[in-house]
Amino acid sequence: MNYRRTVEQLEQNAALSWPVELADEDAGAAVITELLKTQDEFISILNFPVRTVEEFLNILPSATMRPNLFLKHLVVLSDFSGENIKRTITNLRKYIPSGELQYEWDGQVRAYCFQSLFNANSGNIKKKIGIEGSTLFQNYELNEYIKELIVLLLVGSNALDEETSAWFAKCEICNYLGSKSKLEEYVKQRYIWVSTISKGTTSNSLGHAAQDFVAEFLEENISLDGVRVRKDGSLPGVTHYDPASGKETNFDLVVSRNNNYVGIEVSFQVTTNSVIQRKSREASASYTQVQQAGHKLAYVVDGAGNFERHQAIRLICENSDCSVAFTPSELMRLAEFITEFLG
Structure with a gap:
């Protein structure tokens, strides 16, 4: 199976907004979870x-x-x-x-x-x-x-x-x-994820929660013996940030078995920022080193903010062995890719 995707294919399968399950991963996001659950009721009152x-x-x-x-x-x-x-x-x-x-x-x-x-x-x-x-x-x-x-x-x-x-x-x-169509449009444009209130208090914690969620999903859905899933791990021989120093590059997640490694970068941004731009700039050099070292590189990319940066996502898709969105079926696709490589 070809696990590489175009940016259009990736967006078609994307969640775009934070799943409630992900918000539940972090206690500090409980307020956001409550707002998500009651948004329709809130709009009905305003109507x-x-x-x-x-x-x-x-x-x-x-x-x-x-x-x-x-x-x-x-x-x-x-x-x-x-x-x-x-x-x-x-x-x-x-x-x-x-x-x-x-x-x-x-x-x-x-x-x-x-x-x-x-x-x-x-x-x-x-x-x-x-x-x-x-x-x-x-x-x-x-x-x-x-x-x-x-x-x-x-x-x-x-x-x-x-x-x-x-x-x-x-x-x-x-x-x-009292104007349903105007109200719904206004709320969609201005609601939780464009607010600096929620962004400032939850973006970091939910970012870490996204990595934790993917790590736990892979641990539960890769059935091979001896598989290790690490956060902020490195791949042997991959030093593209500073090759002269020999210091290995950190990836959000590293899955390994029998000296075979898969590096995974996770990005879920519902409001656009520079993180995905940085990851895309590093993608080509990183992918070259990963290939030369005999490893694999995968990306989990989702969120409406990320897909506003189409060129950045395109570079990531072109410089990866597997790219998936943040849904159960997409993460299962990632688990299958890793199982094939490490099996």
Whole structure:
């Protein structure tokens, strides 16, 4: 079987978004898992046609979603970090001096009066709203702190005051409420994986989780005796980073048996970054050395962000013995390739 792929074949078989199973691999990703599971319910709440923010707040008690979880969805969708929430509370009298936020919605000027956030302590606000860590999984009531933050995240960018509008620039979801097609398009463009909030807290841990997941999958699905799967391993004789030093190159995973080796690089990026570019630049030199040493080189590549770099993925596909995406059937294909070579 030919295990090499074109970039088009690879993308056709790709998952593109983080599987929930992968998020479950890391405890720090539990929040992301919860958001993934409840995204459709979140969108359904936003689909209610309302004319004022007060009307919207009135429908929330009838929703089955926890108020703090709904707020967390808004925080992520608006890319409004916990630090931004603290700064908002500290400077709220600067942004809303009178306590009344004037904003435009559906062509009309409206107003909302704030009370609780004016007297809130930015240092302990997280205890009041329950959107971080384990508190997200607790049942919070729709208290005034949560209500007023929901208002800011819904209509902040529509504030008549320019400075206030600029601070809440991404808080514009009110412009899409009740419009299913526009709302779904907006959420797809702006949801979890483009948010620096989730990206900053989970990209590293989920990156390691991806490697762990592949390693465990191979251990369970390669039936040969004496197979060893190592993270951050090296291949004898492969020193392409610095041939003069003789220091062997590290690969994300190395599978070996009876002095035969397969190096594996794993990359799952849902937002585009430079990692896949670096891997593609190294691919040709790495593949040449691996071939000369009698070993094999494979790649596990997935994520919408990676496939935005088509040329980089193409170079990787051309300089590998096996390239697969991050799905069970694709990883089984990798296991079969390794079994054939090491058997």
